[in-house]
Amino acid sequence: MKRIVKNRPELLSAGDAESRRIVLDVAEGALDRLNAENRIRSIMHREGSVVTIGKKQWDLSKKRRVYLIGAGKACNAMAMAVEDILGDYLTDGIAIVKIAEESDRFRRTRVYVGGHPMPNETGLQASREILKLIDGACAEDLFFCVMSGGSSALMSCPVEGLTLQDEIDATNVLLKSGANIREINAVRRHISAMNGGRMAQRIAEKGAELVGFNISDSVAYGPTGDISVPWENFCATPMGADQTTVEDALAVIRDYDLESRLPERVVRYLKTCGPAGETPKAFPQNTYYQINTLPDSCICAAEAARELGLPAVVLTTFLEGEAADAGRFMAAVARQIQTYGQPVSAPCVVLSAGEVVTTILDDRAIEGHGGPSHEMVLGFAEGAAKAPGVCLLSVDSEGTDGTTLAAGGLADSTTLSALAGQRIDLPLALRRHASHEALAAVHGAVFTGNTGTNVCDLNVMYVPRKENRGGL
Structure with missing residues (x-):
């Protein structure tokens, strides 16, 4: 062992x-x-240009570009496995990790050390680089995304009108409020341009395909079972649909008496954003694999x-x-x-x-x-x-x-x-x-x-x- x-x-x-x-x-x-690296390798392999995950296959030679995007506290292991399997078919990659280890091995993936539990400037810079990749994508592109818990902080990228400091201050208050993680995320997702499925929404708007590997730290999910079978009704930030709403976020502020403690701009945005501020609720076109659950x-x-x-x-x-x-x-x-x-x-x-x-x-x-x-x-x-x-x-x-x-x-x-x-x-x-x-x-x-x-x-x-x- x-x-x-x-x-x-x-x-x-x-x-x-x-x-x-x-x-x-x-x-x-x-x-x-x-260990996620071993778990991914147990279900994913490549022969020539064809990648097989469980019973599904993708021919990379028919794609214009292949990207790897990752974020989370287990991102190192997940991204290394996928990058190694994709080999020279990988066009570019960006991974936002909490801790970079000397043993990490990356060839085509740019690694950024983001902030957790508090967001930082590096995470914001990396998120903007990811958005540049997505904004240049088209329907012939394929995105492999690897995500785990911690992505909400590591992928710091506030919606227009809010600042990184607003995100930092809001996170600090929420983490000390006694709220559970779902309640905390209800607020964080709705003030982020990346989380709550908004990154996946941006990829979908380009017509590109997304294949996701996820590790869930939510108490809501049952055991994984056969991890080679795509996960139906997948919900996870930032590459999956969001089950929380703006009203949920406002309820957290009320229930924990946070209005006077959160940044004024954050409270004002959530009160006034309306339907335009809601997060996406479904991505039936994407394929998701749940590697670990709580x-x-x-x-x-x-x-x-x-x-x-x-x-x-x-x-x-x-x-x-x-x-x-x-x-x-x-x-x-x-x-x-x-x-x-x-x-x-x-x-x-x-x-x-x-x-x-x-x-x-x-x-x-x-x-x-x-x-x-x-x-x-x-x-x-x-x-x-x-x-x-x-x-x-x-x-x-x-x-x-x-x-x-x-x-x-x-x-x-x-x-x-x-x-x-x-x-x-x-x-x-x-x-x-x-x-x-x-x-x-x-x-x-x-x-x-x-x-x-x-x-x-x-x-x-x-x-x-x-x-x-x-x-x-």
């Missing part, structure tokens, strides 16, 4: 090493199975656990809400399993996935760094002290969590005492949103770099038998 966690030896040097090894093995096994992470993790000889239960793939509260809940589940054998008997692996959030109403409260996965693990640590040997690993599956370069964190039943030994107050660290600093001090911050997928949060909890472990 490929080792994905870069600081694995450090993580195993502290706490309950055996429990930590198990959650690391399960997580790495899952991420290895989810539930796939738990399916792959369960397979990895079984390889270790451990039973695995998927608790939920719809986990949302406040991150620290979710961590406290997972600790309560661990105690229930150890004490009463419910809902399963120990030893076992308990899996969950979804997208928890961290609400920050006042930036002045921030005195450190972190993200939802960090805060979930820190929330888990207090209750875990009462369940000897339990361990929780939570990572943002693409490799970076919140404002850090760490994928997330790991805590076991010894973490609370380790924090106390470092004179770190756990509740205070959560209130000050300094979860990364707290976990790093006790060898609990997990580093992976780009993983080749992006299916939101993956949470792996190991619960051993209580016998011979001591504790309460």
Whole structure:
């Protein structure tokens, strides 16, 4: 199995090493199975000028130009696979990534490092270059698009009348509002010239064909199943139809009391744009392949656990809400399993996935760094002290969590005492949103770099038998 966690030896040097090894093995096994480069290569190949994906074929010799467009936190792996398969038939390509790795291999694709979670000038420049490619296209051209979560920020390109700073400020407010990702995107898509399907709309207006590969980090989709079969009723920003509306965006502003916090121009635009500001709702002419979805992470993790000889239960793939509260809940589940054998008997692996959030109403409260996965693990640590040997690993599956370069964190039943030994107050660290600093001090911050997928949060909890472990 490929080792994905870069600081694995450090993580195993502290706490309950055996429990930590198990959650690391399960997580790495899952991420290895989810790697998008391998997934795309398993269904796409080229013989001469003919590209085959599943049961569909495209003769590239009959196309005037072939383009590759990519954006997202898993874009590196996806774009490398498609570029390599297309070979010399690729005319030009543009990929907007969050982190450029030394191991990335590109020949004809221009790579830009965009901003995430906050948009940046480079992402705007890259988006404008993409629009130039599209505006010069015709009906004889073919676009291969590879997209994953994060494209909304990385493809920063506001509609006319708004500025990049408006997008940045709006994103900052939305991410700290407590709104879920669908609600956040309802606003972001309607102020973007790229997202919400508007990039695909521009390609369609030129009569060109679009073939898309997508990784979905939405809790709305079920498992992928056969990834070689085109995905019907595909909806995803920026290359697919949008299910949100301008009214949805306005409802988010009302529900979370954001009118006074969002940029005035953004609020005014959404209130006055009317039907012309609505995003496209269908692209029946395009072909889309869903490479990973959020539930796939738990399916792959369960397979990895079984390889270790451990039973695995998927608790939920719809986990949302406040991150620290979710961590406290997972600790309560661990105690229930150890004490009463419910809902399963120990030893076992308990899996969950979804997208928890961290609400920050006042930036002045921030005195450190972190993200939802960090805060979930820190929330888990207090209750875990009462369940000897339990361990929780939570990572943002693409490799970076919140404002850090760490994928997330790991805590076991010894973490609370380790924090106390470092004179770190756990509740205070959560209130000050300094979860990364707290976990790093006790060898609990997990580093992976780009993983080749992006299916939101993956949470792996190991619960051993209580016998011979001591504790309460």
